[in-house]
Amino acid sequence: MRKNMPEIYNLIQELSWYFGNQGFDGQCCGDLSLVEFMALKKVHKEDDITIQEIGSALNITKSGASKVIDRLENKAYVLRKQSAADGRVCCVAITGKGIEAITKIAERYTDYVDGMLKNFEPDAVDNVKNVLEELVNSVRKQGFIKSI
Amino acid sequence: MRKNMPEIYNLIQELSWYFGNQGFDGQCCGDLSLVEFMALKKVHKEDDITIQEIGSALNITKSGASKVIDRLENKAYVLRKQSAADGRVCCVAITGKGIEAITKIAERYTDYVDGMLKNFEPDAVDNVKNVLEELVNSVRKQGFIKSI
DNA sequence: CCCACATAGTTTCCACTGTCAACTATTATA
DNA sequence: TATAATAGTTGACAGTGGAAACTATGTGGG
Known part of the structure; x- marks a missing residue:
C-alpha cells in the first residue's frame, strides 16, 4: 500500500x-432529496435520457430510478415521453420549473463552496479544481465501489 | 461569485x-451501512463518546444516533456503558470485533483509492492530500449545509 | 407471418432508516 | 425538596430503494 x-x-x-x-x-x-437532485442534474445535462441510463449513472436499479422519476414528475420538474424510435423507451426531459429548481440549488451549494474557499488564493483555487478534476476522472474510470 | x-x-x-x-x-x-460505519469510526477515534456527540458529529438526531448504536451493539461492534460521572450519559466503546470490521472496511476503501491514484506521481499524491486536508478543514469550519 | 424471446419500464410487496414526540431516568438548581 | 433541565430510549410514522413479477413493445428464426 x-x-x-x-x-x-x-x-x-x-x-x-x-x-x-x-x-x-x-x-x-x-422539496428535493439528494437522489432526486442528482437525477435532475443528469436529465438536465442529457435531455431525453432514459430511465435505465439514469439508474446506472446513479448506481440504483431501474426500479428505483423509475420511482425517482415518478417523484420528479409529480413535482413537475421533468416530463416523460415515449421514444419515437422505440415504444418501450421512456425519454425523460426537464421542464422550465426543473431548470429553475436546479439553478437555485446549485447556487446554494456554490455559495457554500465559495464560503469554504474564501481564504484561498486564486492559484490555490485553481489547484483545488485541478485536483478534483483528476480525482473525478479517476472515480469515473474505476466505477462504483463493489460491496463484498 | x-x-x-x-x-x-x-x-x-x-x-x-x-x-x-x-x-x-x-x-x-x-453487514454495515454507511451511517453505521461512520458512527463506528467516531467511536473508534474517540472512546467513551456519548450518543449525542455521535449524533451531532454525523448530523443526525439523538434518536437516530441511539438506533444506529442499537444496530452496532446488536452486531457486537460496540458496547454501551453508563458513565460513572453522570448516570444519564451513555458511553459507547468499540469492541475487538468492531476494530476488526473497521480495519477491513478501511482497507477495502484504501485499495479503491490506491487504484484511483495508481498513475499519480508521488508529488501529485502529496498535493492531493494537501488539497483534501484544506477542503476538510474548511467544511469542518463551516459545518453542515443548512437546508432551506 | 407468427411465435418465442429479449428488453424497457412499472408495480407490488417488503425491509430498512431516520424523524418527531412522548416517555424514563438522572442530575442541577432555586 | 420541588422543579426544571438533560441524556437517552421508544413507538408511530413516512420516505426510500430493492427483488421479482408484470405489461408492453420490439426482434429474429422458422
Whole structure:
C-alpha cells in the first residue's frame, strides 16, 4: 500500500459526508432529496435520457430510478415521453420549473463552496479544481465501489 | 461569485456520490451501512463518546444516533456503558470485533483509492492530500449545509 | 407471418432508516 | 425538596430503494 492512501481515503470520506445525504437533513433544497437532485442534474445535462441510463449513472436499479422519476414528475420538474424510435423507451426531459429548481440549488451549494474557499488564493483555487478534476476522472474510470 | 466555484462544487458533489450511500449498494462492507460505519469510526477515534456527540458529529438526531448504536451493539461492534460521572450519559466503546470490521472496511476503501491514484506521481499524491486536508478543514469550519 | 424471446419500464410487496414526540431516568438548581 | 433541565430510549410514522413479477413493445428464426 502506498504512502498517504489511508489518509486520502479518510479525507474524501469525511468531505463526502458533508455533501451527501446526511449533509443537509434529507432535503437538499426545497422539496428535493439528494437522489432526486442528482437525477435532475443528469436529465438536465442529457435531455431525453432514459430511465435505465439514469439508474446506472446513479448506481440504483431501474426500479428505483423509475420511482425517482415518478417523484420528479409529480413535482413537475421533468416530463416523460415515449421514444419515437422505440415504444418501450421512456425519454425523460426537464421542464422550465426543473431548470429553475436546479439553478437555485446549485447556487446554494456554490455559495457554500465559495464560503469554504474564501481564504484561498486564486492559484490555490485553481489547484483545488485541478485536483478534483483528476480525482473525478479517476472515480469515473474505476466505477462504483463493489460491496463484498 | 468567484471563478471556478460552480465547477468545484459540481466536482465535489460527483466525487461524494461515489463515496456516499449510493456508492456501494447500501452496504459498505459486510453487514454495515454507511451511517453505521461512520458512527463506528467516531467511536473508534474517540472512546467513551456519548450518543449525542455521535449524533451531532454525523448530523443526525439523538434518536437516530441511539438506533444506529442499537444496530452496532446488536452486531457486537460496540458496547454501551453508563458513565460513572453522570448516570444519564451513555458511553459507547468499540469492541475487538468492531476494530476488526473497521480495519477491513478501511482497507477495502484504501485499495479503491490506491487504484484511483495508481498513475499519480508521488508529488501529485502529496498535493492531493494537501488539497483534501484544506477542503476538510474548511467544511469542518463551516459545518453542515443548512437546508432551506 | 407468427411465435418465442429479449428488453424497457412499472408495480407490488417488503425491509430498512431516520424523524418527531412522548416517555424514563438522572442530575442541577432555586 | 420541588422543579426544571438533560441524556437517552421508544413507538408511530413516512420516505426510500430493492427483488421479482408484470405489461408492453420490439426482434429474429422458422
